[in-house]
Amino acid sequence: MNFSDSITVLAPATVANVVCGFDVLGFALNEPNDTMHLRLTEQPGVVIINEDDYDLPTEPTRNVAGAALLALLRAVPEAVGVEVRINKTIKPGSGIGSSAASAAGAVVGANRLLGERFSKAELVDFAMYGEEVASGVRHADNIAPGIYGGVTLIRATTPLPDIVPLAAPPLFVTVVHPQIEIKTSHARQILKEHVPLKDAIKQWGNVAGLVAGLLQSDYDLIGRSLEDVIIEPVRSILIPGFAEVKARSREAGALGGGISGSGPSLFMLSREEATAQAVEVVMREVYTSLGLDHHTYLTTINQQGCRIS
Amino acid sequence: MNFSDSITVLAPATVANVVCGFDVLGFALNEPNDTMHLRLTEQPGVVIINEDDYDLPTEPTRNVAGAALLALLRAVPEAVGVEVRINKTIKPGSGIGSSAASAAGAVVGANRLLGERFSKAELVDFAMYGEEVASGVRHADNIAPGIYGGVTLIRATTPLPDIVPLAAPPLFVTVVHPQIEIKTSHARQILKEHVPLKDAIKQWGNVAGLVAGLLQSDYDLIGRSLEDVIIEPVRSILIPGFAEVKARSREAGALGGGISGSGPSLFMLSREEATAQAVEVVMREVYTSLGLDHHTYLTTINQQGCRIS
Incomplete structure (x- = not known):
């Protein structure tokens, strides 16, 4: 030792x-x-x-x-x-x-x-x-x-x-953290203990599509698969600006995205850095117009995890 | 024309x-x-x-x-x-x-x-x-x-x-068709319309694992992911010999398998042809001992779908 x-x-x-x-x-x-x-x-x-x-x-x-x-x-x-x-x-x-x-x-x-x-x-x-x-x-x-x-x-x-x-293929990630508080424990409590089988099937079709899209570097498939019919409809209610950020980020060219973990941060994936920058502008505009303090990050996927120096 | x-x-x-x-x-x-x-x-x-x-x-x-x-x-x-x-x-x-x-x-x-x-x-x-x-x-x-x-x-x-x-990587497929009748419509009716979220999560973890295993030619991961906590526990009740075929096929070296569609056929995936042959023997033994007519196939995955001649 x-x-x-x-x-x-x-x-x-x-x-x-x-x-x-x-x-x-x-x-x-x-x-x-x-x-x-x-x-x-x-x-x-x-x-x-x-x-x-x-x-x-x-x-x-x-x-x-x-x-x-x-x-x-x-x-x-x-x-x-x-x-x-x-x-x-x-x-x-x-x-x-x-x-x-x-x-x-x-x-x-x-x-x-x-x-x-x-x-x-x-x-x-x-x-x-x-x-x-x-x-x-x-x-x-x-x-x-x-x-x-x-x-x-x-x-x-x-x-x-x-x-x-x-x-995964190269991806740019834009994150916005609106300064509201959501406890992970509360975000879990509001989920239903049972889900419709037909929704679960959609979900595992999408998760399979996302995995295939990542491993095959198929950006369109990644985008199509970034859909959540089970958790997002419940949790997004806790996050002001959610629907607008999502819709306008897609319009700006993002592949897709949604709630990061249990929120309140939202993330969007983009293929190009310029798109990720446009998404950052969208996020700032939405939360500025809502009068909510917020912080954004424009970054990429960390390939090594924790780094030791 | x-x-x-x-x-x-x-x-x-x-x-x-x-x-x-x-x-x-x-x-x-x-x-x-x-x-x-x-x-x-x-x-x-x-x-x-x-x-x-x-x-x-x-x-x-x-x-x-x-x-x-x-x-x-x-x-x-x-x-x-x-x-x-x-x-x-x-x-x-x-x-x-x-x-x-x-x-x-x-x-x-x-x-x-x-x-x-x-x-x-x-x-x-x-x-x-x-x-x-x-x-x-x-x-x-x-x-x-x-x-x-x-x-x-x-x-x-x-x-x-x-x-x-x-x-997908090369896989051998052993199928047994016990000659009992299961209507697809009935096999659907007995499924519950709602499933526990925790089971759905296990299922989409497994489907994601199976897709990753196939695309990365990771046979162990394919085997670990061949688990169904939602449909199989309900439908397998309709298929005599199910548990024994599954357990003994795994013992014989199969990666895993289960009900084909809504049954009654069962399938098992194997990495080696010799394993798939051993699985075929197991399947025949189980249904012979149950006194049920049955038919087996030992084949591989068809890569082109319908063929025109």
Whole structure:
């Protein structure tokens, strides 16, 4: 064990669900990123030091990064601890994987300090304990792309995460975060527990189409498949400006898009950078006209997940 | 118009649903095939001549091939008719796309006689009128692979069929047809109109996994994804021997499989021919021990759909 090394991890924002892939698809963004500094400690356990202004809990069992690290340390036989200093840029509650970035960054960093002893699938499993702290659900659709990079399919999460990286053609991503608050837990509660079979069939036709479109670099198919008949009609009600952003972004040439995770952020995919810029203008106009504070990102898909420097 | 030419079409059996892709996935088989002879007639309309012993209706509006041909002829401005002589080898009600073979073969043949004026997607649309006669539902999951060949995704059927051919690695297919009768319409009626969202999520994770497995030639992923938590638990009750065939085929090395269409035929996919042969032995043993007449096929995926000679 080397207790003097300190490493820095850039943990990316991520877009979960990807319209038709509720709970099974996600991708990582090149911007924004959280910055985390980790080092091993002789004292077992986890020490969380928040260096940002978000006033997140520092008690490890109540902190997303802490819970993920405690899960990882349970699989480490040596007496060792981890100290992590966290500078979050990804605003909690924005819908672009803020909690997943903390969890993924923490376990990726600790794994490097411990000599890369765990597989990516094991890291996803540890990090899901962090998501459980944040939302009550051990979901992996932000965690997996944060750790694997690119677009990932989470085919199943039990007994172990079955993560399938999906090679995707170049895509530009425009994200808008309107500054309203939606709790992931609330966004889950409003979903119906049962869905019409005919809608489920449409959904799995679209998710199959999206996977085929990504793997075959068929942009038109990607666009046609970005349709959600189950989750979006319920959740979009919570997001002012949703319908207008979506319609006007398509008019501007976007392939399609929708709610990022459980919102309130919205994302749009474009084939060309100029289109993604036009979409950013649309997003700003919609939220300016609604008088809502907002922040936009124009970025691309992060192919490597958390980066260590 | 050339009213003297006659052509022969081999219309393949097909496997719809492919376990996790209810109503959206299907593939074509190299065996068995129906044989159909078509020629144009000066007399408008459709003439059906059944040359087999299945006693199917000959009135065009009540015959699967007839309804499909009438739909096609409505899109033909010239005064012309089609006569089709049908020799079915694919037993009606077997669950391997008997009605779809009649519908697909008819429109593929007529299109050739008319100078290939319709696209494959248009032919699917015409042929679906045939499926409507057979089962009351305009579904395309047997029609599409019968016309395109290979494995096909039917992303959507309205407003027009959106068919996505999926390149698949070499696969051996073992099929058993236990000689019991299941009506497609009954097999649909017993399905629940609503499904738990959590099951739907598992299903679209699996269908996404199957598409990725096929396109990436990942046999293990194909095998893991061949899981159906929605349709199979309901329909398998109608098929004696189902659980035993499935379990023992997996033990014999099959990647996986399940009900072909709405049954009663079962199919299993294998990577190696020897495995597919072992699966055929298993299938025969199970139905022999149950005292049920049965027929097996050991074949591969038909890559071209209906063949014209």
